[in-house]
Amino acid sequence: MTDEPALSTPEQVDTVLADAAVAAPAVASTSLVERARRLRSVAARIDADAASLIAVADAETQLGPQRLRSELLRTTNQLRFIADLVVEGSYLDAVIDTAREQPPDGPRPDVRRSVVPLGPVLVFAASNFPFAFSVAGGDTAVALAAGCPVIVKVHEGHPRLSACVAALIAEEFAAAGAPRGSFGVVYGREAGRRALLDPRVHAVAFTGSTRAGRALFDLACARPAPIPFYGELGGLNPVFVTRGAVAARGNVIAKEYVGSVTLGAGQFCTKPGLLFLPRGHGLDDTLIGAAESIQPGPMLNDAIQAAYDSTLADLTRHRSIRILTAGAIEHADRVVGAMLLSTSIQHLEQSLEALSVECFGPASLVVEYDDSRQLPDIASSLGGTLTATIHAEQDEIEAVMPLVNRLQNLAGRVVWNGWPTGVAVTRAMHHGGPYPASTSPLHTSVGGAAIRRFVRPVAYQAFPDHALPVPLQDANTWSIPRLVDGVYTNEPVSRV
């Protein structure tokens, strides 16, 4: 086992940033094919070294080999997905408006728009996904795909694993002839803060708590030159179950809910924090039985454990809260069982601020409602959230549409008859939402559109063809999709 890496000194941070700044033009001009090749080589290397990486990760996080193996697989598949995406070129958002002699208000010049990389990107790794949201995780993959150098601020929860993955990326990049500053890491909160304030950093991606994310967001906005700060924070992820769904499959829903709440010991930003059930649902025993049958899981670190204890203490002290099942908490091992609480929709309304708090860990609140017509208003009173979920039967669709309409104003993803944990890495995925789900509601941290966070549009007016970037030249030699005079096409442009 390698030693735990030391905290980066200010001089070390400065060197990493200086290297990134020097590398930026070369990284930006790296071909899409070569960017994809580098991502795939990192993926192949992580797959090849999986056994030793998982051992290091398990020693640091106690997440267990099975979970870590599936997360590693997700991580390398994500790198390959992004590699495929970048060569496709739709992310370039190429738009061409050819010159016109007489549009309504006079002649119009030839204008063509595509995107350029923002420059060095600082990624704050998350504690809860040591592979998928960390050194070689989604933010790193898309920032590299976009043509930006990446600096990862390593998470304190898994520094040894981070050093291993960083070394592996550095080796693959060196073998590919990438400049040294293409990728770097810094260790320690002070190092992260220093990098965030440095003018050589042009964008920040963060996954973590609302408190830490907001503090960093405030710093990013207050810089002399503010930069985009993409904070993926969390939310309550409410689940709404209709009377029809309870009647048709209440027991299955109850068991799956407990499974979703306790996955990764509840330390997912998409964990369902609220379950709305119709009064008289009769599922208490199933919920309790499911919760008690789940093996207690490890909390990621002492700070998360302490925050969990404190939030839960506040919640359970509240007079309106009934404890359905109080999973054992073994502080010595940081091992925690499922904690299910219950209240009524009236109590939630009356004590909204106290009861609608995110509790990071395997706890969730069951809320009993009387009438489904209460649901749209209570939904709208909850804060922004990453996800919202509906369980309903086919013949209830009309009836739940008012709720669906409210949920899309609240959440970045609405799930039908499923569970929010598990975020598919696809083109259509959106992992974000109104504040406090994210600090940038227009952007996603997972899926194909995540790359958009690290590029900026540039319009080229009346350019000669061969002075244009390749994606905007008439010939379209890369055959990328382009919006030409309002129509999507992969064909070349013929100038009149």
Added chain:
Amino acid sequence: MTDEPALSTPEQVDTVLADAAVAAPAVASTSLVERARRLRSVAARIDADAASLIAVADAETQLGPQRLRSELLRTTNQLRFIADLVVEGSYLDAVIDTAREQPPDGPRPDVRRSVVPLGPVLVFAASNFPFAFSVAGGDTAVALAAGCPVIVKVHEGHPRLSACVAALIAEEFAAAGAPRGSFGVVYGREAGRRALLDPRVHAVAFTGSTRAGRALFDLACARPAPIPFYGELGGLNPVFVTRGAVAARGNVIAKEYVGSVTLGAGQFCTKPGLLFLPRGHGLDDTLIGAAESIQPGPMLNDAIQAAYDSTLADLTRHRSIRILTAGAIEHADRVVGAMLLSTSIQHLEQSLEALSVECFGPASLVVEYDDSRQLPDIASSLGGTLTATIHAEQDEIEAVMPLVNRLQNLAGRVVWNGWPTGVAVTRAMHHGGPYPASTSPLHTSVGGAAIRRFVRPVAYQAFPDHALPVPLQDANTWSIPRLVDGVYTNEPVSRV
């Protein structure tokens, strides 16, 4: 002539915001066709009332009927362009990934993504375009197109015109059956500030000075729930002329440059503030002649005049500055002639901070360089800017590519053998750029993509077809372009 409207009281601001919040769901669910119809009816009404509106505008701004008529035409064409765009539906960014049994890492649910309106948008109108960047200007048009209620904070420079345009919009909207809160205006800086801090406002668009824009940006970021703040601020808009271009058409370039600098008395955010000419260009006489032949133009208000005087005083006091032509300044009428200054690239490098300042008004600085290889580095040392321009000959393209590469990192739009003033309203246009050109470098305030600022993605997972928003339903009844499993198509989706 109507009376000048009074400043909005806190109670009036509250009423406008309350109306907007109430109207938001109805505005969001207004069909694209109906949104387009409302924009077109406003355009038709402005065209019909053009004579009286121009009279009011001219009395308030002294911009002259000719300029105001062309700006009015631009404004109504912009409303119609956005109306066409919204019914096309590509702004909906519809992406569909159908379910798969066995992608690399297991089964994948059906995920579909489109956009929803952000909610009430606050628009700060600009002083320098009383039609095109004001009450019925571009920000208003795209926010309404996106399905957001709009509140315009009227600019102090043309309150009567603003009241007329607002009344006209209110009448057209009422006739169309739009809810009262679909559109509103507030008067006065304190009213604007109050609205910006109100939780019922979900996004802000601003066009104006860096100082005012930054102050409002800071307030928007510091809200308990921060909101997107799209500030379009300005920049130096440097112009680089090669030796070949001077030889081929130096006199034309010099005359056109003076025309671009003095258009609207230099009060455009795209006014060229720097002109790089090769030493020995021999164009001083042409520049001076052109500047002296231009009729002095009116400054928009006392504050702009005072800022112009003060910036110019600092510049002309600088020992390295040579005055080419000092246009008369008649303070009584706020009428100002062209002011052309000159310096060398060495002096600019040595006094970068003092000399690279935006001077809002008909002033510009000619910078003499020795060797075109000096240009990329001086370009990179300038701050973010809306535009950058190159004048070069066909056989110099190779030689200027290093400069082009730097300029695309600096500017939102790069212009070839043209002038940055005059921003075409097209799909490909980008009017923005790195800070301080804009507070949100990923977004444009002009053109088709401007609408993206006011919508937010939502993903729908495993939804039954008829619970999905129409743009994401299998049938694609609106025939909008969608990215289906990675391919753009207007065809329906067939589920397997």
